[in-house]
Amino acid sequence: MSHLPVLLKECIEGLQIRADGIYVDGTYGRGGHCLEIAKRLTTGKVIAIDQDEDAFAGADGLLLEYRKNVELVHGNFCDISNLLLESGYREVDGMLFDLGVSSPQLDSAHRGFSYMQDAVLDMRMDRSSNLTAKEIVNNWTESALKKIFYEYGEERYAALIARAIIKKRQEKTIETTFDLNAIIFSAIPAAARREAQHPSKRCFQALRIAVNDELGAIEKMLKLAPERLKKGGRICIISFHSLEDRLVKNAFIAGANGCSCPRDFPVCACGFIPTLKIVTKKPITSGAEELMDNPRARSAKLRIAQKI
Numbered sequence: 001m002s003h004l005p006v007l008l009k010e011c012i013e014g015l016q017i018r019a020d021g022i023y024v025d026g027t028y029g030r031g032g033h034c035l036e037i038a039k040r041l042t043t044g045k046v047i048a049i050d051q052d053e054d055a056f057a058g059a060d061g062l063l064l065e066y067r068k069n070v071e072l073v074h075g076n077f078c079d080i081s082n083l084l085l086e087s088g089y090r091e092v093d094g095m096l097f098d099l100g101v102s103s104p105q106l107d108s109a110h111r112g113f114s115y116m117q118d119a120v121l122d123m124r125m126d127r128s129s130n131l132t133a134k135e136i137v138n139n140w141t142e143s144a145l146k147k148i149f150y151e152y153g154e155e156r157y158a159a160l161i162a163r164a165i166i167k168k169r170q171e172k173t174i175e176t177t178f179d180l181n182a183i184i185f186s187a188i189p190a191a192a193r194r195e196a197q198h199p200s201k202r203c204f205q206a207l208r209i210a211v212n213d214e215l216g217a218i219e220k221m222l223k224l225a226p227e228r229l230k231k232g233g234r235i236c237i238i239s240f241h242s243l244e245d246r247l248v249k250n251a252f253i254a255g256a257n258g259c260s261c262p263r264d265f266p267v268c269a270c271g272f273i274p275t276l277k278i279v280t281k282k283p284i285t286s287g288a289e290e291l292m293d294n295p296r297a298r299s300a301k302l303r304i305a306q307k308i
Helices: 008-015 032-038 059-069 077-086 133-139 142-151 158-171 177-187 201-211 214-228 242-257 288-293 295-299
Strands: 022-025 045-050 070-074 092-098 229-239 276-278 301-307
Touching: 008 032, 008 092, 008 229, 008 301, 022 032, 032 045, 032 059, 032 092, 045 059, 045 077, 059 070, 077 092, 077 214, 092 214, 133 142, 133 158, 133 201, 142 158, 142 201, 158 177, 177 201, 201 214, 214 229, 214 242, 229 242, 242 276, 242 301, 288 295
Parallel strands: 022 045, 022 092, 045 070, 092 229
Antiparallel strands: 229 301, 276 301
């Protein structure tokens, strides 16, 4: 298997898997984490969720004798409560969410995720949704484009790029990834074009996040997922972007220490009852050995919390 699941050992240890437990892999992707959970089960089950049905295409071949321990579910993890109830489970023993974008669709040129391959601007993880990257670049306002490029992509030339997009689309519709590449390239200073990172990387990331409402989905998942954990169950979340990690960190803190009383109050008067215990005071990151085998893991951060 060429795909290397990020922080695999740390996730498996963090979940504290029981052979008869019920677990959620909320981001099946290429199935690496799911497989390792399933290997440790006897009568247990993995509920493997992905919003792109294409992700499940090779599942039978990957999982082989462990397939009986895996239920594949098409859906978005932001709807975790309903997806579990539809599968017959009110609570589970553990959950894992890898927020990285390693799903197979990213490798398909025609899906429009890559700035390295020419294709129609699409970027939908779930192809049944309506919003595409083409819709955004051709119809959103200059201020909205600037906002997503700056906030989601941390693009320092967001204003220049947004202005260039508005100007170009007045001439003709922006259709493809290479159309957008050319606009970005022309908008930024010459020195920025020579940087090691591709000039379009940050804007493409921002568009992908916007098209799929990735941050909104994470916020919903973080609110709902702990409610579906059994007492003592653990939730492990891998993030790759500072915005994602901040959401995870704040949600865990709110569940563990969301008391709103002034610090000088001798006892809590707001009625807050903690629901989580933070297992990882600081996020777990990849070691030198993993980074050598999988450079993609360099920005990965794993946070773990336990239901109390």
